[in-house]
Amino acid sequence: MSFRIFNIEYFSIFLRIYPALHAYTQFLAASQRRFPLTTSVNRIFLRVDTKLFRRGSAVARSSRRLGNDDMELATRVAWLYYECSMTQSEIGAALGMPQTRVQRLIARAMASGIVRISIGGAVASCVTLERRLTERYGLDFCRVVPTPPDPEGLFSALGRAGADYLAEVFETRRHTVFGVGHGRTVAAAVDHLEAVPFPELTVVSVLGDVPRRVGTNPFDVVHALAQKTGAAAYLPPVPFYANTPEDRAVLFRQRGVADAFRLAADAGLFLLGIGEVKPSAFLGMSGMVLEAEFAAARRDGAVAELLGTFFDAAGQRVETELQDRVIAIDPEVMRGREVIAMAGGTAKRRAIDAALKSGIVTAFITDEETASALADDMSSPDTSEDQTREWEDQ
Numbered sequence: 001m002s003f004r005i006f007n008i009e010y011f012s013i014f015l016r017i018y019p020a021l022h023a024y025t026q027f028l029a030a031s032q033r034r035f036p037l038t039t040s041v042n043r044i045f046l047r048v049d050t051k052l053f054r055r056g057s058a059v060a061r062s063s064r065r066l067g068n069d070d071m072e073l074a075t076r077v078a079w080l081y082y083e084c085s086m087t088q089s090e091i092g093a094a095l096g097m098p099q100t101r102v103q104r105l106i107a108r109a110m111a112s113g114i115v116r117i118s119i120g121g122a123v124a125s126c127v128t129l130e131r132r133l134t135e136r137y138g139l140d141f142c143r144v145v146p147t148p149p150d151p152e153g154l155f156s157a158l159g160r161a162g163a164d165y166l167a168e169v170f171e172t173r174r175h176t177v178f179g180v181g182h183g184r185t186v187a188a189a190v191d192h193l194e195a196v197p198f199p200e201l202t203v204v205s206v207l208g209d210v211p212r213r214v215g216t217n218p219f220d221v222v223h224a225l226a227q228k229t230g231a232a233a234y235l236p237p238v239p240f241y242a243n244t245p246e247d248r249a250v251l252f253r254q255r256g257v258a259d260a261f262r263l264a265a266d267a268g269l270f271l272l273g274i275g276e277v278k279p280s281a282f283l284g285m286s287g288m289v290l291e292a293e294f295a296a297a298r299r300d301g302a303v304a305e306l307l308g309t310f311f312d313a314a315g316q317r318v319e320t321e322l323q324d325r326v327i328a329i330d331p332e333v334m335r336g337r338e339v340i341a342m343a344g345g346t347a348k349r350r351a352i353d354a355a356l357k358s359g360i361v362t363a364f365i366t367d368e369e370t371a372s373a374l375a376d377d378m379s380s381p382d383t384s385e386d387q388t389r390e391w392e393d394q
Helices: 008-030 058-066 070-082 088-095 099-111 124-137 151-172 184-192 218-229 245-252 257-265 291-299 346-357 368-379 384-393
Strands: 037-039 044-046 141-145 177-180 202-205 232-234 269-273 304-306 309-311 338-342 363-367
Touching (some): 070 088, 070 099, 088 099, 124 141, 124 346, 124 368, 141 368, 151 338, 184 269, 202 218, 202 257, 232 257, 304 346, 309 346, 346 368
Parallel strands (some): 141 363, 202 232, 269 338, 338 363
Antiparallel strands (some): 037 044, 304 309
16 A cells, blocks of 8 residues: 655645544444555555545545445445534535535435434333233233324334334244234334344235235335345235135135235234224225225224224124125234234224224334323223214214
């Protein structure tokens, strides 16, 4: 290596940015990349390309040689900002870019999940609610997270808690077959899950697919989970609902379909969302259940949905015409297994209450406002009649 500096002005620039360059190369070393920069007690070796220094952006140009991927650059910027405690202006000077771009890259790193912030400790009010809900519904586990001020942040907040739960389950290796249901909270949990190598794991969808994308397709969630864990993935190539009971029987007999559902029935761990019985719910938005069919289910007393099966306010199963057409494992198969349900939003409390009363769910993740509403219902008189009116008004 050689040390080539062509005038005192560039040398002074180098001295100012060297701490950032050193931190940057440490990051590259951690990424198993090579960068021509080393230090010793008495000597500093740096190969400087004169063309790069003409524009005062040696490191920025070097990063382009490593790849022109903005996501990669966002990772580097985030590492310098969070791990090296450099200011945005310092990063901009070191990488030869305006501070506004540094801000955008940091925001992109946060939004894309490159940066994950973990806060230790517990909120006392949430802990109290966890205990109350655990006792009321006979749960093995309950996690209550603070309700975000922006409703759009609810799925992300629940997803982070769900990802923490899954990470612990995968690290302990206590299950080797994992059944995955539907719902935006389910998708958020997998999205926030960090890569956890678990090649012995088998991930299987416990329901058929939906024709219309609503947030995240259930099959996309299974693929993402398999990619993050290195697990084998099984997907039954059928719709969530068949047109007729006869069609359902035929589809269940198809090669591959029966095998996938047999595997799903053997799962020791399940992750589910809790659905409402109205057109704006997942099943309605995905086009699988029509408004008239929801109305008929509500008239039969249905207030909650798990894997296409409906439950009344007491947590009892409601037999509907839809039940004869659903292509998914029967929720009763999950009873006695580890079943994680994730749901939030006070408007959904009736559906959540019914699903938890079914006794199928063993672990529940929700937000503080929803947990408080559920806890308040404990001392309230029977509201089933009011609940029916609430559904009819929607």
